[in-house]
Amino acid sequence: MNNKFSKILEVIKRSNRILITGHTSPDGDAIGSGLALLLAINKLNETLKKEAEGKDEIYLDKTLRFILEDETPKNLKFLTHSILIEEFENYNSKYEFDLMICLDSGNFDRIGKVGQLKTEGTTVINIDHHISNDRFGNYNYIEDISSTSEILYNFIKEAGIELDHGIAESLYTGIVNDTGNFKHSNTTKKVFKIASELVEYGVEPNEIIKNFFNTKSMGKLKLTGRVLSNFKFADSQKLAYYYISEAELAELGATKDDTSGLGELLLSYEDASVSLFLKEDKGYIKGSFRSKYTVDVNALAGIFGGGGHIKAAGFKTDKSFHEILDIIIKNMSSGGK
Ligand SMILES: [Mn+2]
Incomplete structure (x- = not known):
């Protein structure tokens, strides 16, 4: 595992109240990468809990939220787990998050009002694929590849978290969003390889396109x-x-x-x-x-x-x-x- 990924994984493992967010006017990549990360950390937590069973270690249950300033666009609500995404306006708990993971956002302002949930004790992880990213996080992972979803695919694989249908359809949607359904110059051999693996987890490309593109008002x-x-x-x-x-x-x-x-x-x-x-x-x-x-x-x-x-x-x-x-x-x- 590369150094930056393992540091990020360490920070996630030792954090107990984790907030995932992405940019305002969220697109398929912000939502896809965020949902995939949410589902992946949930799986990781289950594993950690099991590992702690019967041992002296104290396992602190984690709180995990995915909050965006804006509502999920209609054409992304088909994602099986989109119900887990919260709108900032409806969020009124008084959690102090110890970790905030910002996705697909070139600077901190891009996350909009969700930035208000950052407190003094909040560590910020910034994961993005925009070359203009200003590295606003305490930990930054910026790579100039197709999408934040592609970065998340790499992270989830390297962290040893097994893909499932929910993670796969989220990542696939993010990649489709940012590659214009595999037609932009950021569509590499690797992108096709990832897509084909995601299809193995039950993603139906035609269904995604029907829901995502062919639902215009x-x-x-x-x-x-x-x-x-x-x-x-x-x-x-x-x-x-x-x-x-x-x-x-x-x-x-x-x-x-x-x-x-x-x-x-x-x-x-x-x-x-x-x-x-x-x-x-x-x-x-x-x-x-x-x-x-x-x-x-x-x-x-x-x-x-x-x-x-x-x-x-x-x-x-x-x-x-x-x-x-x-x-x-x-x-x-x-x-x-
Ligand atoms: Mn993107």
């Missing part, structure tokens, strides 16, 4: 139509972009979550090298970049204090749409390849 489809009809293209930067206001979303009967995947869709335009999807969000603008070739959108998002990966990154800013666009156009070399 009317508002989402109308919104998609609007974006595809009206997107703009900056020729010399090869940049396809669209900005949507809260008013336009409301007019279409769509929600903010319905905008996910639209940046990626714009990148499918044959002449586009980079796409940018911008949405108004409570007095701010959130941007989501995708890159087809070699333009480093992690760096572009970094101008606004954001980040992510070279080919996919995001940011949040109080600048106006026109200011944002000006800055980006100036910072992209013409040609954009």
Whole structure:
């Protein structure tokens, strides 16, 4: 087992009140990796309890919670154990957590209000696959691979915890989310190997896709139509972009979550090298970049204090749409390849 994993495992083993969390507006990777970890630590606890039986050692029962700021999106509720995920708003216990494990979050702010549950005595473990991660934890495991779920797969295997259907479907969903169902550049030979092992644990790829992708609302489809009809293209930067206001979303009967995947869709335009999807969000603008070739959108998002990966990154800013666009156009070399 690699050194960082064994340290993390040690910390988990000696902690008694553990909080798992992930970023706001949770996606399949935040939820998939979190659920997989929750189920895996539960199994680990059972083993530790058994091992302690009949010995002098005192076994302290562990409390384990998976809390996110936002509600679980509708298209992820099919996960068998999604009922175990708690929404911050409904959480009112006064636990002092001795360990907080943050997943798929490039900085501490990404977990939103759940950050309030950190107290003086809380150790923070930060597990993520975003290269822009600022290493905010007491223990950090950052690896530039497909997904946090892939990291969790490696961790669970190395910790000797046996996979089961619940863990497998969670990890599979996380990987599907972040690889765009095995089509992005982060889809490696290893990813396919993992996926095939997860299928051995009863995951049905077609079922996951039906639940996860083919459950779009009317508002989402109308919104998609609007974006595809009206997107703009900056020729010399090869940049396809669209900005949507809260008013336009409301007019279409769509929600903010319905905008996910639209940046990626714009990148499918044959002449586009980079796409940018911008949405108004409570007095701010959130941007989501995708890159087809070699333009480093992690760096572009970094101008606004954001980040992510070279080919996919995001940011949040109080600048106006026109200011944002000006800055980006100036910072992209013409040609954009
Ligand atoms: Mn992810």
